[in-house]
Amino acid sequence: MTTVLITGASAGLGAAFARGFAAKGCDLILVARDTGRLEDLAGELAAAHGTASEVLTADLLDPAQCATVAARLADPDRPVDVLVNNAGFGLPAPFPYSPVEDEERMLDLLVKVPLKLTHTLVPGLRERRRGAVLNVSSVAGLLPTGTYGAAKAWITAFSESLRVDLAPYGVRVLAVVPGFTRTEFQERAGMDVSALPDSVWLDADAVVARALKDLALRRPLSITGRRYKAYALAARHLPRGFVARRMARDRRPPASAPAHRAQDVAD
Numbered sequence: 503m504t505t506v507l508i509t510g511a512s513a514g515l516g517a518a519f520a521r522g523f524a525a526k527g528c529d530l531i532l533v534a535r536d537t538g539r540l541e542d543l544a545g546e547l548a549a550a551h552g553t554a555s556e557v558l559t560a561d562l563l564d565p566a567q568c569a570t571v572a573a574r575l576a577d578p579d580r581p582v583d584v585l586v587n588n589a590g591f592g593l594p595a596p597f598p599y600s601p602v603e604d605e606e607r608m609l610d611l612l613v614k615v616p617l618k619l620t621h622t623l624v625p626g627l628r629e630r631r632r633g634a635v636l637n638v639s640s641v642a643g644l645l646p647t648g649t650y651g652a653a654k655a656w657i658t659a660f661s662e663s664l665r666v667d668l669a670p671y672g673v674r675v676l677a678v679v680p681g682f683t684r685t686e687f688q689e690r691a692g693m694d695v696s697a698l699p700d701s702v703w704l705d706a707d708a709v710v711a712r713a714l715k716d717l718a719l720r721r722p723l724s725i726t727g728r729r730y731k732a733y734a735l736a737a738r739h740l741p742r743g744f745v746a747r748r749m750a751r752d753r754r755p756p757a758s759a760p761a762h763r764a765q766d767v768a769d
């Protein structure tokens with residue numbers, strides 16, 4: 503029996519990963535802050551697939567609660583085979599207008615938490631010579647697109663190199679690289695996405711189905727849809743300075759931000 507621990511399992515892509523792994527007969531450990539939603543999901547998965555799910559309520563930004571999740575990953579009597587580092591959020595304002603505490607929380611959840619949880623599980627995976635780590639990144643990490651994109655660039659590069667380190671032990675590592683996906687992400691981040699055409703949106707179940715196929719095929723990256731595959735290809739060849747300037751045009755200051763005066767720089 504394969505046991506899969508998923509962070510951010512109460513909504514969006516994490517819940518879709520739970521459904522995808524449950525359909526394959528895996529047992530699950532569901533991690534997020536909202537116990538009620540995790541319990542509802544555990545009940546749904548038990549009814550649909552006969553899956554056993556542990557609900558592990560944790561705010562991963564709380565060091566003690568994150569340590570509890572790490573302890574579960576390190577428990578030799580109840581081995582975890584697959585870790586899905588998925589929990590995340592974005593911020594409403596670009597870096598110059600964003601409180602540094604919010605920036606630090608985002609960096610911690612997108613980078614330090616996956617680093618710590620992965621580091622905790624790796625010795626067990628190596629010893630058992632099986633298992634996988636799936637890291638949910640983003641196409642935003644393929645080009646210079648602000649601090650969220652910088653954190654996602656980290657997790658993609660981390661996944662690509664860890665994949666090589668763990669390959670001799672038969673352990674797989676996959677970076678899941680979604681484009682815009684219909685979840686609660688944009689609403690939670692206070693992003694206005696009303697102008698985006700329907701054609702850019704991915705379905706969370708489709709992202710997960712593609713990721714599980716790419717995991718089975720031992721691919722390094724999983725990108726869903728022709729549009730985002732073309733974007734990833736173009737990203738390799740586009741001049742990064744030009745792209746950084748073009749992307750910055752879409753990262754407007756929030757309405758509440760004070761006007762930037764030339765004198766501010768001189769002061």
Ligand SMILES: NC(=O)c1ccc[n+]([C@@H]2O[C@H](COP(=O)([O-])OP(=O)(O)OC[C@H]3O[C@@H](n4cnc5c(N)ncnc54)[C@H](OP(=O)(O)O)[C@@H]3O)[C@@H](O)[C@H]2O)c1
Binds near residue numbers: 509588683
């Ligand atoms: N949706 C997109 O367009 C998109 C595109 C590319 C990449 N991604 C990435 O996909 C991943 C999943 O996002 P999503 O789109 O599924 O967003 P979502 O629907 O907002 O789900 C986010 C999940 O993260 C959990 N979470 C947030 N803060 C947490 C914390 N401090 N501790 C524990 N859990 C926490 C939330 O659960 P609780 O509130 O219950 O804690 C929720 O389950 C993220 O890494 C995101 O960056 C999303």
